[in-house]
Amino acid sequence: MSQQKTVSHIDNLPSTPGKFKPDKSPPYIHRLRVHSAISRLTLWSSLFLIFIICFFFFSPPSSSASPRRALGGDSWGGHNWEKKVSRSAQTRSGLTVLVTGAAGFVGTHVSIALKRRGDGILGLDNFNDYYDPQLKRARRKLLDRAGVFVVEGDINDSELLRKLFDVVAFTHVMHLAAQAGVRYAMQNPGSYVHSNIAGFVSLLEACKSATPQPAIVWASSSSVYGLNSKIPFSEKDRTDQPASLYAATKKAGEEIAHTYNHIYGLSITGLRFFTVYGPWGRPDMAYFFFTKDILKRRAITIYEAPDHGTIARDFTYIDDIVKGCLGALDTAKKSTGSGGKKKRAAQLRIFNLGNTSPVPVSELVSILEKLLKVKAKKKVLPMPRNGDVKFTHANISLAHKEFGYRPTTNLDTGLKKFVSWYQDYYSGSKKRVARAFSNI
Ligand SMILES: NC(=O)c1ccc[n+]([C@@H]2O[C@H](COP(=O)([O-])OP(=O)(O)OC[C@H]3O[C@@H](n4cnc5c(N)ncnc54)[C@H](O)[C@@H]3O)[C@@H](O)[C@H]2O)c1
Numbered sequence: 001m002s003q004q005k006t007v008s009h010i011d012n013l014p015s016t017p018g019k020f021k022p023d024k025s026p027p028y029i030h031r032l033r034v035h036s037a038i039s040r041l042t043l044w045s046s047l048f049l050i051f052i053i054c055f056f057f058f059s060p061p062s063s064s065a066s067p068r069r070a071l072g073g074d075s076w077g078g079h080n081w082e083k084k085v086s087r088s089a090q091t092r093s094g095l096t097v098l099v100t101g102a103a104g105f106v107g108t109h110v111s112i113a114l115k116r117r118g119d120g121i122l123g124l125d126n127f128n129d130y131y132d133p134q135l136k137r138a139r140r141k142l143l144d145r146a147g148v149f150v151v152e153g154d155i156n157d158s159e160l161l162r163k164l165f166d167v168v169a170f171t172h173v174m175h176l177a178a179q180a181g182v183r184y185a186m187q188n189p190g191s192y193v194h195s196n197i198a199g200f201v202s203l204l205e206a207c208k209s210a211t212p213q214p215a216i217v218w219a220s221s222s223s224v225y226g227l228n229s230k231i232p233f234s235e236k237d238r239t240d241q242p243a244s245l246y247a248a249t250k251k252a253g254e255e256i257a258h259t260y261n262h263i264y265g266l267s268i269t270g271l272r273f274f275t276v277y278g279p280w281g282r283p284d285m286a287y288f289f290f291t292k293d294i295l296k297r298r299a300i301t302i303y304e305a306p307d308h309g310t311i312a313r314d315f316t317y318i319d320d321i322v323k324g325c326l327g328a329l330d331t332a333k334k335s336t337g338s339g340g341k342k343k344r345a346a347q348l349r350i351f352n353l354g355n356t357s358p359v360p361v362s363e364l365v366s367i368l369e370k371l372l373k374v375k376a377k378k379k380v381l382p383m384p385r386n387g388d389v390k391f392t393h394a395n396i397s398l399a400h401k402e403f404g405y406r407p408t409t410n411l412d413t414g415l416k417k418f419v420s421w422y423q424d425y426y427s428g429s430k431k432r433v434a435r436a437f438s439n440i
Contacts, residue, residue: 068159076153076160082167088149089168091120097329098170098214100124100203101177102143102150103136105282106219106273106321110174112146112440113322114329122168123150125177130184130191131283138425139280142440155199161206172329173207175200175218178250181284182223182387185245196249200256208264213335215267215347217328220254222274222314222354222392223247232395235272235350244387258348265342267335269328274354274394278318278414279421279440286361287315287415290368291422294376302361303383305390311383312358312391317409317417324353327403354394355407367412371419 067075089096097114101107102123115121123143127136140150153160155177164170179188179195200218207214225233227241242248257268277287293300303311333347369376383390399405424436 076151077163084149085122085151085164085167088147089120089122089170092118095172095329096120096122096168096170097172097174098122098124098164098168099148099174099176100155101175101219102148103127103139104176104180105139105278105280106276106318106325107174107176108139108143108280109278109318109322109440110176110325111143111148113326114174115146115148117326120168121148122164122170123148124153124155124164125150126154127152128191130179130181135280135283138437142280142437145437156194156202158202158206161203162209165206165210169212170210170214171212172332173203173214173216173218174325174329175203175216178219180246180282182244182246184284186386189245192245192249196246197252197256200253204256204260204266207266207335208260208337209340211338213264213266213337215269215329215332215335216257217269217271217325217332218253218257220270220272220350221247221250222272222352222394223389224251224254224272225392226389231391232356232393233352233354234395235352235398243389246387254350261346261348263342264340265335265337265344265346267333267347268349269332269347270350271324271328272350272352272354272394273321274314274316274352274392276316276318276321278418279436281318281418287364287368287418288422290365290376291372291419294365294368294372294374297374297377299377299379300365301379301381302365303388304380305383309390310360310362311388312360312393313364314354314356314358314392314394315364315411315414316353316355316394316407317414320355320407320409321353324351324399324403324405327399327405331403349402351399351402351405352394352396353399353405354392354396355409355411356394356396357410358391358393359411364411364415367415368419371416 067078067081097119099107099111099121102111103125111121111123125136127133143150177195177199179191185192207216222233223244224239224242224247225237226243226247228237230237239251242251254270257270260266261268277285281288283289290300305311328351336343336346365376365378396405421436421439424432427433
């Protein structure tokens with residue numbers, strides 16, 4: 001096909017930018033052009049104005065009937081969605097709890113325990129891929145069966161949070177959503193700021209403005225003790241020497257909690273968990289990936305302290321942590337603010353939830369070897385400076401005094417339950433996978 005030269009207004013433009021061709025037309029033609037340009041401008045402006053007015057008057061209102069796209073998640077909103085939210089939050093006990101991080105390890109166990117005793121529960125999780133999202137989806141299946149609906153969305157999505165508080169009058173928020181893991185902070189520091197700081201503030205903002213204001217129980221971490229060497233770790237000990245960005249964001253969370261309690265009268269309880277483990281656990285934690293590697297006959301790395309000292313952790317079984325979370329929820333007093341204003345002083349607490357008996361990592365490996373009936377190939381290396389601390393050891397007398405917290409599962413018993421779940425869940429046999437789903 002021959003290319004015909006089309007004549008258009010483009011041809012009237014100066015061929016070289018910057019070069020200007022003077023207009024040689026007579027002055028009356030010039031006036032006429034200006035006049036017609038003004039009337040064209042007036043016509044287009046009027047049309048534009050009419051368009052804007054029509055848009056505002058005739059566009060559908062942002063009603064609950066139209067689903068929205070969530071920040072980092074599914075779409076939300078609409079009649080069916082609201083029905084699911086309300087049904088999940090129906091309570092027999094009087095407690096209605098929003099559980100953030102519900103598809104996470106602790107969130108799943110806590111949500112199911114609360115639902116079983118008759119509380120209304122709604123989950124929220126962004127299903128991020130920090131670790132295998134398939135595992136989070138499988139936990140969601142468990143929650144679904146228990147009658148807990150998990151909204152897929154981010155705690156930074158303030159519009160979504162506002163909507164959730166519009167649909168449900170939550171009495172409590174169990175805030176477990178966070179970017180967990182100590183070492184990953186060196187790869188992706190922004191994710192810690194996003195979830196543990198910005199996300200926490202966004203959630204507290206929603207709680208502060210809600211009517212009624214809910215009481216908040218949230219997960220801090222034993223990592224706030226950082227380089228503290230006074231043992232066992234007590235809530236009164238110093239927490240100003242974090243060894244990782246993760247720890248620093250949890251410590252920041254504790255300070256932010258103080259501010260929202262002080263200004264807005266939010267009742268806030270922080271729980272410092274100590275190395276939680278158990279069925280449906282987290283693949284990024286040592287007990288989990290040691291199990292995987294030992295079974296695959298792959299070498300595992302065990303770190304030792306600079307002076308050939310042992311690294312030890314106060315491993316705490318998930319069922320004990322769940323009891324601690326429920327105890328904290330049940331003893332949380334009401335928030336005292338309304339309309340974003342504090343009426344009087346509100347409760348502000350912080351508790352250690354640990355097991356009170358640190359176990360060297362080498363012993364954890366021995367127990368796993370026994371349970372898996374496989375000898376581990378071990379590589380012992382000096383501990384790199386990547387955020388880990390040498391040991392953790394909880395003093396739990398405060399939680400015991402306040403809500404009778406008393407852990408009852410030792411590491412042998414807890415790991416036995418974990419290994420049995422792990423072998424079922426990853427067995428590839430339908431029957432055994434079904435058993436993994438039923439044992440919770
Ligand atoms: N497991 C432990 O040993 C341990 C120890 C100390 C503290 N904690 C804290 O306990 C809480 C629960 O930990 P876990 O072990 O269940 O971790 P997890 O990673 O299994 O659960 C956290 C969940 O939060 C979700 N999430 C993360 N950022 C989010 C966001 N911005 N919006 C919505 N959802 C988001 C994740 O998808 C995940 O499902 C966390 O706050 C963690 O920091 C855990």
